[in-house]
Amino acid sequence: MKSEWLSEIWRFRELLYFLAWRDVKVRYKQAALGVAWAILQPLLTMIIFTVFFGRLAGVSGNGIPYPLAAFCALVPWTYFAATLSQAGNSLLANTNLITKVYFPRVLLPASVALGGLLDFLISASFLGGMMVYYRVRPSWALLLYPLFVLATMILVVGVSMLLAALNVRFRDVKYAIPFLIQIWFFVTPIIYPASFIPKRLQPILAFNPMSGIVEGFRASLFPGQGFNMPLIATSLGITAALFVTGAIVFRNTERTFADII
Amino acid sequence: MNDSITVEGLSKKYEIGTQVKETMLRERIVNLFASPFRKKAPTETIWALRDVSFRVREGEVLGIIGRNGAGKSSLLKILSKITFPTEGRFKVNGRVASLLEVGTGFHEELTGRENIFLNGSILGMKRKEVEARLDAIINFSGVERFIDTPIKRYSSGMRLRLGFAVAAHLDPDILIVDEVLAVGDAGFQKKCLSAMEGLRSGGRTVLFVSHNMAAVENLCSRAIWIDNGRVRQDGPARETIAAYMETFADALRSSRDLSQVEGRRGSGEIRYTGLEFLSPDGDRKTVTRSGDSLVLRFHYLASAPVNYPSFGLRLTTELGTLLTDTSTWHHGVSMPEIPPGAGYLDLEIDMLNLMPARYVLSLWLTGPGGHLFDCLEHSVSLDIEPANIYQSGKTLDSRFGVVFFPQRWNLHGLNVENAASFSAPPSLPEASKNVAQEKV
Numbered sequence A: 001m002k003s004e005w006l007s008e009i010w011r012f013r014e015l016l017y018f019l020a021w022r023d024v025k026v027r028y029k030q031a032a033l034g035v036a037w038a039i040l041q042p043l044l045t046m047i048i049f050t051v052f053f054g055r056l057a058g059v060s061g062n063g064i065p066y067p068l069a070a071f072c073a074l075v076p077w078t079y080f081a082a083t084l085s086q087a088g089n090s091l092l093a094n095t096n097l098i099t100k101v102y103f104p105r106v107l108l109p110a111s112v113a114l115g116g117l118l119d120f121l122i123s124a125s126f127l128g129g130m131m132v133y134y135r136v137r138p139s140w141a142l143l144l145y146p147l148f149v150l151a152t153m154i155l156v157v158g159v160s161m162l163l164a165a166l167n168v169r170f171r172d173v174k175y176a177i178p179f180l181i182q183i184w185f186f187v188t189p190i191i192y193p194a195s196f197i198p199k200r201l202q203p204i205l206a207f208n209p210m211s212g213i214v215e216g217f218r219a220s221l222f223p224g225q226g227f228n229m230p231l232i233a234t235s236l237g238i239t240a241a242l243f244v245t246g247a248i249v250f251r252n253t254e255r256t257f258a259d260i261i
Numbered sequence B: 001m002n003d004s005i006t007v008e009g010l011s012k013k014y015e016i017g018t019q020v021k022e023t024m025l026r027e028r029i030v031n032l033f034a035s036p037f038r039k040k041a042p043t044e045t046i047w048a049l050r051d052v053s054f055r056v057r058e059g060e061v062l063g064i065i066g067r068n069g070a071g072k073s074s075l076l077k078i079l080s081k082i083t084f085p086t087e088g089r090f091k092v093n094g095r096v097a098s099l100l101e102v103g104t105g106f107h108e109e110l111t112g113r114e115n116i117f118l119n120g121s122i123l124g125m126k127r128k129e130v131e132a133r134l135d136a137i138i139n140f141s142g143v144e145r146f147i148d149t150p151i152k153r154y155s156s157g158m159r160l161r162l163g164f165a166v167a168a169h170l171d172p173d174i175l176i177v178d179e180v181l182a183v184g185d186a187g188f189q190k191k192c193l194s195a196m197e198g199l200r201s202g203g204r205t206v207l208f209v210s211h212n213m214a215a216v217e218n219l220c221s222r223a224i225w226i227d228n229g230r231v232r233q234d235g236p237a238r239e240t241i242a243a244y245m246e247t248f249a250d251a252l253r254s255s256r257d258l259s260q261v262e263g264r265r266g267s268g269e270i271r272y273t274g275l276e277f278l279s280p281d282g283d284r285k286t287v288t289r290s291g292d293s294l295v296l297r298f299h300y301l302a303s304a305p306v307n308y309p310s311f312g313l314r315l316t317t318e319l320g321t322l323l324t325d326t327s328t329w330h331h332g333v334s335m336p337e338i339p340p341g342a343g344y345l346d347l348e349i350d351m352l353n354l355m356p357a358r359y360v361l362s363l364w365l366t367g368p369g370g371h372l373f374d375c376l377e378h379s380v381s382l383d384i385e386p387a388n389i390y391q392s393g394k395t396l397d398s399r400f401g402v403v404f405f406p407q408r409w410n411l412h413g414l415n416v417e418n419a420a421s422f423s424a425p426p427s428l429p430e431a432s433k434n435v436a437q438e439k440v
Helices: A002-011 A013-029 A035-057 A066-088 A107-115 A117-133 A140-169 A173-187 A199-207 A209-221 A229-260 B025-037 B072-079 B112-122 B127-141 B156-168 B186-201 B213-219 B237-246 B428-439
Strands: B003-017 B043-057 B061-065 B087-092 B096-099 B174-178 B205-209 B222-227 B230-236 B255-257 B270-278 B294-302 B310-317 B322-327 B341-349 B357-366 B372-385
Touching: A002 A013, A013 A107, A013 B112, A035 A066, A035 A117, A066 A107, A066 A117, A066 A140, A066 A173, A066 A209, A107 A117, A107 A140, A117 A140, A140 A173, A140 A209, A140 A229, A199 A209, A199 A229, A209 A229, B003 B072, B003 B205, B043 B072, B043 B087, B043 B205, B043 B230, B061 B072, B061 B213, B061 B237, B072 B087, B072 B096, B072 B174, B072 B205, B096 B156, B112 B127, B112 B156, B127 B156, B156 B186, B205 B213, B213 B237, B222 B237, B230 B237, B270 B341, B270 B357, B270 B372, B294 B310, B322 B357
Parallel strands: B061 B205, B061 B222, B096 B174, B174 B205
Antiparallel strands: B003 B043, B003 B087, B222 B230, B255 B270, B270 B294, B294 B341, B310 B322, B310 B357, B357 B372
8 A cells, every 4th residue: 555655656756846846936936035035044043043142142062163053053944944834734725736636645745845955955055155164174974964954854744744634634733833843943952052951851852853963964064073873863763753654644634635625 | 348437336425513523623632621521413424425336438428417516526526536435436447637627736926838837747747748739738728928927917718728728638548527618708618629529539538527418418428417426317418418407397397287377368168278398209398408399288178169269379589579370270270169178189399499598378269250269378488498409519599599490511612622521520319329339
């Protein structure tokens, strides 16, 4: 049964690209700032937090300049948050498609994840520029960067499937998503280093899969950090579990979408 | 020949609760705690489809008719895999394209051209296929001038044309069409129907849901009538359509009780008591269509012996234009005496050459010297329903006149080589004759 589901998705892969292309095209068509927005959002966030946390609270970036450490984490976070909020709502936003045409519904949240990669790429390029400015020399660990991009994608698609499926059934999930993202932002070590959290509370941090992923991003760019293997391993494990859970929930409720949407 | 579509025992249930189903997560959580204390609200079950079974052969064009809410759309949605059946199963052989709504997937901000690709992809075409047909699609749609403008600037008619243009070039094995032709002007409907005609001759299977009976009759060799979720009739299109339309007629229309009509003139020794509309076989005719044969049965009651009466009928339009005035006298029928008592006589009309509209009948009974026995003016109405009078699938109404004649166009004098191909596709009776012969 599962393989049938996957082969259907493969058969419709062109539609996946089209939906992603549609989202990107529409986003940039009438936007004056357009491409710049992909950079501005994490950049402004970083600046604000640098001023308040970096200077005032005296939070250090563990040997890395604070702005850089923060921005490095903000790049994947912005992708994650934007994708989650759009993908979580993707089924409801495409009601007319779901009730009229047949295609694997999972393409809707998946295409959002795919389309968001463009913005990710743009802001990551800017990050590269910042690294040059701060004269940071990356090591072989840089090769692991794409791995963590993949991990982020898997996580966001997994959680999106779960939220999107729930959203069709329970309409107030839509309002819970921004709230969820906000909380998630603060429990992930983005604007503070992981070491900021007291040792005995570290295991709780590990429950948040984004913690390990963000730390992984940092470690791949700034080799002096070292890889916090237990944290990263736990996060990847939870990511996989969330993905599978999301897929199962989605697949099981898919039959009823057209009826209850 | 293989079966293109097989449907077995398909059923679809919807639950309608008297209590609004919790659509909010917080309600669900509250209910989880409160439910032990609350009585379970009764839920009503609606079976949109109940035990529907049929088979469609490759290349067959099947019409699906029925009232609104009968379950036709639910059936199509299940066959299109948009929703799942509660019971039963079905099998489709080949690629399916469904047109449940035209312009599905159009995005406002994208141009017409971009939307062709998007729409095509959503309907299952690969990018290469869309590219190959791009020019043909743009031509068919008739919106070449605006093809690079965002769809949000299009009128609804333009959207429809573009959407159907894409769908018409889909090239699927099975095409499912749900009443998309209800929208759109006459010119466009003609285009769509001929596109579907092209599909039929291409050997594709088509499932066609429509309320346009003339189109169904012209395109489909077979029709299924869905009533209250069940298959009520499955057979040759013409018969199924006729059976379906019978249910629309008012039961009263098949006969008129004329015994108590007020405002009648005449001495009354012999009077009309009723008027029946019958088919040539003698059965009650509840629906009369353009071109039908009709028998009018005039019931009378004579209270005294009557000599040389003449039974007559005047037919006028609703506005009062006299169409025909006919009577037994006109036909030279001579009845020396009619004894007291009840009886009837039949007026057998071979072909009602009237366009669909409402007509008014006046009945009169006269005797020698112009003596008036009974006169009922404008007392009976007759609704004539549309029919496929020129075998072209066009619904022709009173805009095109009051009468029509059996006719055909002969193009031999045209100064072109292939004049014969200009004629409409072979009319359906021939096509179904061929099918019947094949079966034997």
